Amino acid sequence: xxxxxxxxxxxxxxxxxxxxxxxxxxxxxxxxxxxxxxxxxxxxxxxxxxxxxxxxxxxxxxxxxxxxxxxxxxxxxxxxxxxxxxxxxxxxxxxxxxxxxxxxxxxxxxxxxxxxxxxxxxxxxxxxxxxxxxxxxxxxxxxxxxxxxxxxxxxxxxxxxxxxxxxxxxxxxxxxxxxxxxxxxxxxxxxxxxxxxxxxxxxxxxxxxxxxxxxxxxxxxxxxxxxxxxxxxxxxxxxxxxxxxxxxxxxxxxxxxxxxxxxxxxxxxxxx
Numbered sequence: 038x039x040x041x042x043x044x045x046x047x048x049x050x051x052x053x054x055x056x057x058x059x060x061x062x063x064x065x066x067x068x069x070x071x072x073x074x075x076x077x078x079x080x081x082x083x084x085x086x087x088x089x090x091x092x093x094x095x096x097x098x099x100x101x102x103x104x105x106x107x108x109x110x111x112x113x114x115x116x117x118x119x120x121x122x123x124x125x126x127x128x129x130x131x132x133x134x135x136x137x138x139x140x141x142x143x144x145x146x147x148x149x150x151x152x153x154x155x156x157x158x159x160x161x162x163x164x165x166x167x168x169x170x171x172x173x174x175x176x177x178x179x180x181x182x183x184x185x186x187x188x189x190x191x192x193x194x195x196x197x198x199x200x201x202x203x204x205x206x207x208x209x210x211x212x213x214x215x216x217x218x219x220x221x222x223x224x225x226x227x228x229x230x231x232x233x234x235x236x237x238x239x240x241x242x243x244x245x246x247x248x249x250x251x252x253x254x255x256x257x258x259x260x261x262x263x264x265x266x267x268x269x270x271x272x273x274x275x276x277x278x279x280x281x282x283x284x285x286x287x288x289x290x291x292x293x294x295x296x297x298x299x300x301x302x303x304x305x306x307x308x309x
Contacts, residue, residue, distance in 0.1 A: 053086075056214065058192045061088030067217045068239050073097070073304035074295070077167040080304060082241070084211060090291030091172055095207060095242070099249055099282035100159075105141065106250055106276035107149040112142030112259040141277030143254035143262045145178045146200050149276070151250065155204040155285055170307055174288040176205045180256035181225070181263070183273045188213060188224045195253060205286050206252035207242075209263040209271055216240040225263075229270045237269035249282040 053070070056062040063086040065072040072083040080097040087093060145152050160168070179198035181191050188210060195208045209225060216222040222236035237243040248267045255261040261273040264281055274281070289307070297305040 056085065058189060058210070058214065059088070059196075062086065064211075064214055065241065066215055067241060069241055071299035071301075072241070073299055073301050075304045075306045076170075076289075077163050080301075083299070083305070084207065084215075084286065087288070091174060091288040092291075092293070093286065093288050095286045096284050099244065099247055099284055103280040103282055104151060104154065104250075105278075105280060106151050106262050107141045107143065107147070108277050109140070109142040109147065109150075111140065112144060113147075141260045141275060143180070143259055143276050145176075145205075145252060145254070151206070151283065152202070155206075155283070156202055159285060160204050170289050170293055171203055172288050172290050173201055173203050176200045176202060176252065177208055178252055178254070180254040181209060183255050183257065183261075183263070184226045184229060186224045186226050191225060194256070203287060206250055206284070207286055209251045209253040212240070212242055212251065212265055212271060215242050225271050229272050233266075233268055233270035240269070243269050247282055249284050 053063055053072075054066050056064045065083055065085070074081050074083055074092075074094055076094060081094045082097050084093040084095050142149065148156075160171075163171070176199060177195040178200050179195045181194045185191055191213075192210045195210055213223065213225060213228060216228075216236055216239050218232075218236060218239040221232045222228055222239065228236055242265070246267045249265050251263045251265060251271075253263045255263065255273045258273065260276055262276055263271055264274045264279070265271060294308040295305040296308045297303050299305050
């Protein structure tokens, strides 16, 4: 079957559902929906159909090497008071967070080390035909509270800060929203502390025994971001001292046409 994705989302295979947290957006949920797509001669998977018609996809497999999220020596912060840790400062002026030696920074736009790698080295190694289907897009990179029960607030916090670029990573909430077990796996706190053994069986993004980065920084620590851990829980780790795998994410043009069933055996292919 051949179709344009401009048709109603129900023309995609089972597992395609309305994203209740963002108007006009559709996502794939569940243990193993038919959301496979061939891109750059590799298997990727469709994350979402965005309100603007673009298709957001994630690489099905991790990249072969493990990387730090960022290797900066210090992280710029804004102090809103005249005193911080006993040091007098001018309010609302950006300073470098004190700390000895390399500490890493969770500001994606600085740019973070992974940002530079994905949008320079990795992007430039994508084949020409595939690269022509990528669109530069707005990414949600706002900081979130690590242990929270409120996914709606978490999504709003992520969406409060944005960056425009070609290649990125998933947000922490996108991992949570891919799970169909809303009662036990419907927020970051439960995934982190309580139900990780239960939750991985109803989330297609899970990769056994593998830890990988998200794009979401932690609001309480300028050197930490959220990671998807190998035992299927989400938690904060240091940007520089931790080595995690990468699953690149990108947006495909709204003008493409797809063919196929989306199954692992017959993934969608880009016709034009």
